[in-house]
Amino acid sequence: MLYQFLINFVESFSFLNVFKYLTFRTGLSFFTSLIIVLIIGGTFIKFFSKQKILNPIRNDGPEDHIVKKIGTPTMGGVIILIGLLISVLFWADLSNLNVLFCLYIAISFGLLGAFDDYKKIKYSNSSGISSKLKLTFQIILAIIGVSFYVYFNDYQDLTNLYFPFFKNLIINLGWFFIPFSIFVIIGSSNAVNLTDGLDGLVSMPLIFVFLTFAVFAYIIGNINFSDYLLLNYISGSGEIVIFCTAAIGALLGFLWFNSSPAEVFMGDTGSQSLGATLAVTSILLKQEFVLAVAGGLFVIEAFSVMIQVFYFKTTKGKRFFLMAPLHHHFEKTGLSEQKVVIRFWIISFLFCLLALSLLKIR
Numbered sequence: 001m002l003y004q005f006l007i008n009f010v011e012s013f014s015f016l017n018v019f020k021y022l023t024f025r026t027g028l029s030f031f032t033s034l035i036i037v038l039i040i041g042g043t044f045i046k047f048f049s050k051q052k053i054l055n056p057i058r059n060d061g062p063e064d065h066i067v068k069k070i071g072t073p074t075m076g077g078v079i080i081l082i083g084l085l086i087s088v089l090f091w092a093d094l095s096n097l098n099v100l101f102c103l104y105i106a107i108s109f110g111l112l113g114a115f116d117d118y119k120k121i122k123y124s125n126s127s128g129i130s131s132k133l134k135l136t137f138q139i140i141l142a143i144i145g146v147s148f149y150v151y152f153n154d155y156q157d158l159t160n161l162y163f164p165f166f167k168n169l170i171i172n173l174g175w176f177f178i179p180f181s182i183f184v185i186i187g188s189s190n191a192v193n194l195t196d197g198l199d200g201l202v203s204m205p206l207i208f209v210f211l212t213f214a215v216f217a218y219i220i221g222n223i224n225f226s227d228y229l230l231l232n233y234i235s236g237s238g239e240i241v242i243f244c245t246a247a248i249g250a251l252l253g254f255l256w257f258n259s260s261p262a263e264v265f266m267g268d269t270g271s272q273s274l275g276a277t278l279a280v281t282s283i284l285l286k287q288e289f290v291l292a293v294a295g296g297l298f299v300i301e302a303f304s305v306m307i308q309v310f311y312f313k314t315t316k317g318k319r320f321f322l323m324a325p326l327h328h329h330f331e332k333t334g335l336s337e338q339k340v341v342i343r344f345w346i347i348s349f350l351f352c353l354l355a356l357s358l359l360k361i362r
Contacts, residue, residue, distance in 0.1 A: 001089050001090065001094065002089075002090040002091065004093065004094065004095075006019050007019060007020070022218070022221075022238050022239075022241060022242075025091045025092075025242055026214075026241050026242060026245045027245075028087075028090070028091050029087045029088065029090070029091045029092070029242045029243075029245045029246040029249065030087075030245040030246065030248060030249040031249060032083075032086065032087040032090055032091065032246070032249065033083035033084055033086070033087035033245075033246045033247070033248075033249035033250040033253065034083070034249035034250070034252055034253045035249075035253070036082065036083040036086055036087065036250075036253070037079055037080065037082075037083035037249070037250050037252075037253025037254055037256075038253045038256060040079060040082065040083075041079050041253065041254070041256065041257045041264075042257075044076075044078065044079050044264075045073060045076075045257060045263050045264045048073035048074070048075060048076075048264065049073050052121075053073050053074060053075055053121055054071055054072065054073055054074065054121065055072050055073065055074035055120075055121075055265045055267065056120050056121070056124050056125050072262055072263070072264065072265055073263075073264050073265070074117055074120075074121070074264070074265040074266075074267040075114065075117045075121075075265075075267045075269050076254060076257070076258065076264035076265055076266045076267060076269075076270060077110060077113060077114070077117075077266050077267050077268070077269030077270020077271065077273060077274075078110075078114070078269055078270075079250075079253075079254060079257075079264070080247075080250045080251060080253075080254050080266070080270045080274070081106065081107075081110050081250075081269070081270065081273060083246070083249065083250035083253060083254075084106065084243075084246050084247050084249075084250040085103070085106065085107070087242075087246035087249065087250070088102075088103060088242060088243055088246050091242055091246075092239055092242040092243060092246075093239050093242075096236050096239040097149065097152055097153060097236070098236060098237060098239055098240050098284045099239050099240070099242070099243060101145060101148075101149045101280060101284065102240065102243045102277055102280055102281065102284075103243075104145050104148075105141075105142075105145055105185070105273075105276045105277050105280045106273050106274075106276075106277045107273075108141045108144075108145070109138070109141060109189060109272045109273040109275075109276040109277075110269055110270070110272070110273035112134070112137050112138065112141065112268075112272060113193075113267065113268035113269040113270065113271065113272035113273055114267075114268070114269040115129065116128040116129050116134060116268040116269075116272070117267040117268050117269050120268075128268065135186070138185075138186045138189060138190075138272075138276075139182060139186065142181070142182040142185045142186060142276075143178070143182060145185075145280075146178050146181045146182055146185075146283075147178065150177070150178060155234060155235075157232060157286070158177065159172055159173045159174055159175075159176075159177040160172055160173070160232070160286060161173050161177075161180075161286075161288070162232060162286050162287070162289075163289060164289050164290060164293070164358040164361070165358070165361055167230055180288075181283050184279045184282065184283060184288055184291070185276050185279040185280065185283070186276075187279070187302070188275045188276060188278050188279035188282075188291065188295065188298070189271075189272045189273075189275035189276040189279065190272075190275070190302065191275060191295070191298035191299060191301060191302035192206065192271050192272070192274060192275025192278065192295075192298050193268060193271040193272050193275060194298075194301050194302055194305055194325045195271075195297065195298050195301040195325065195327070196265075196266050196267075196270075196271040197325060197327055197328060198260075198327055198331075198337050198340060198341050199258060199259060199260035199261060199262040199337060199341065200255055200258050200259045200260060200262070200341055201327060201340075201341045201344060202266065202271060203251050203252075203254060203255045203258055203266070204251075204255065204345045204348065205295075205297050205298070205344070205345065205348035206247070206251050206274055206278070207248050207251050207252060207255075208294070208345075208348050208349055208351075208352040209278055209291075209294045209295050209348070209352060210244045210245075210247045210248050210251070210278065210281075211244070211248055211352070212290075212294045212352045212355050212356055213240070213244050213278070213281045213282065213285065213287070213290075213291075213294070214240075214241050214244035214245055214248070215356060215359075216231075216285050216287055216290065216359070217237055217238060217240035217241045217244060217281065217285055218238060218241050219231060219359065220232065220233060220234050220237050220285050220286075220287075221233075221234065221235075221236065221237040221238025221239070221240070221241070222238065229359050229360065231359070232286055234284075234285065234286070237284060237285055240281055240284055240285065243277070243281070244281060247274065247277070251274075254266070254270075260337060260338055260341065275298070278291065278295065279291060290355050290358060293351060293354055293355040293358065294351055294352045294354075294355035295351070296347070296348070296351035296354075297344060297347055297348040297351060300326060301325045301326055301327070302325075304321060304324050304325050304326035304329070305324045305325050307320050307321070307324075308320055308321050308324035309324075327340050327341075327344060
């Protein structure tokens with residue numbers, strides 16, 4: 001809103017022309033969300049603590065983990081989303097369909113996550129709403145968002161699926177693009193949600209992946225860079241950079257409070273929303289497979305749960321891992337929480353470097 005307001009006065013005040021530059025607004029979006037989260041974070045944490053908005057802890061986890069986490073407030077995702085949304089509303093082009101799609105998913109999945117957190121807090125357990133009900137709501141929200149995006153989008157290659165490593169391997173999904181996109185959104189949302197289990201664990205990998213897609217968005221939105229790197233040019237996709245950097249700033253500010261020992265947890269409010277918006281950025285940029293690479297840590301965490309459940313059912317009660325998701329398995333082996341978190345950050349960073357290398361490998 002502020003960006004569009006200022007642009008109206010460019011002819012009268014030439015110095016405002018700087019707001020037309022994407023790189024300038026990128027910096028503003030990052031610092032705006034960062035500063036907002038740092039300013040409001042402490043106040044919200046005190047409010048959450050006073051109102052007993054506390055995170056129910058799984059009682060089957062490592063004993064030290066349970067003791068340390070009891071009494072820690074949750075729903076910190078509210079803080080992240082406030083910083084993110086205000087920054088995007090200030091500095092992004094709100095007439096851009098890509099930005100509107102990202103905002104819709106961030107808000108709708110954030111509200112769903114908040115409802116899930118509310119159920120956990122109300123009934124003092126870590127289950128929240130049932131898996132079937134959550135999945136149903138996720139599918140409905142994703143269908144609405146993807147359908148409207150397809151209906152109002154005039155991008156000719158919208159339904160194309162591009163593959164890394166190959167210059168000309170392209171598959172037109174046709175109407176299958178809609179269920180495929182829904183699958184990517186829901187899968188990413190739940191994978192990030194599963195990864196959010198230790199102090200600061202999910203925040204830094206999310207920063208790495210959003211940064212990766214900020215680079216992709218900037219290149220794909222520039223006809224010269226995208227042509228040089230043999231990537232599909234998508235007009236208007238540069239605005240996605242604003243959303244990504246706003247998310248990075250908000251997450252960095254949140255990490256100030258969420259680093260060990262955490263003063264607040266992200267909760268489903270943040271993890272479901274941010275996981276879904278990551279998926280949306282990959283869909284908008286036609287880089288769905290890059291998401292699987294850059295978000296490799298989230299994929300591993302999700303698969304660890306699937307393996308555990310499958311093995312438990314087929315072996316009548318035996319466990320493949322000491323505990324799932326995978327980060328809890330390593331805690332059970334005796335590794336400290338901080339060591340698990342830092343090592344997972346390193347793994348995520350390497351996955352994102354690999355994803356960025358795909359820019360040149362064609």
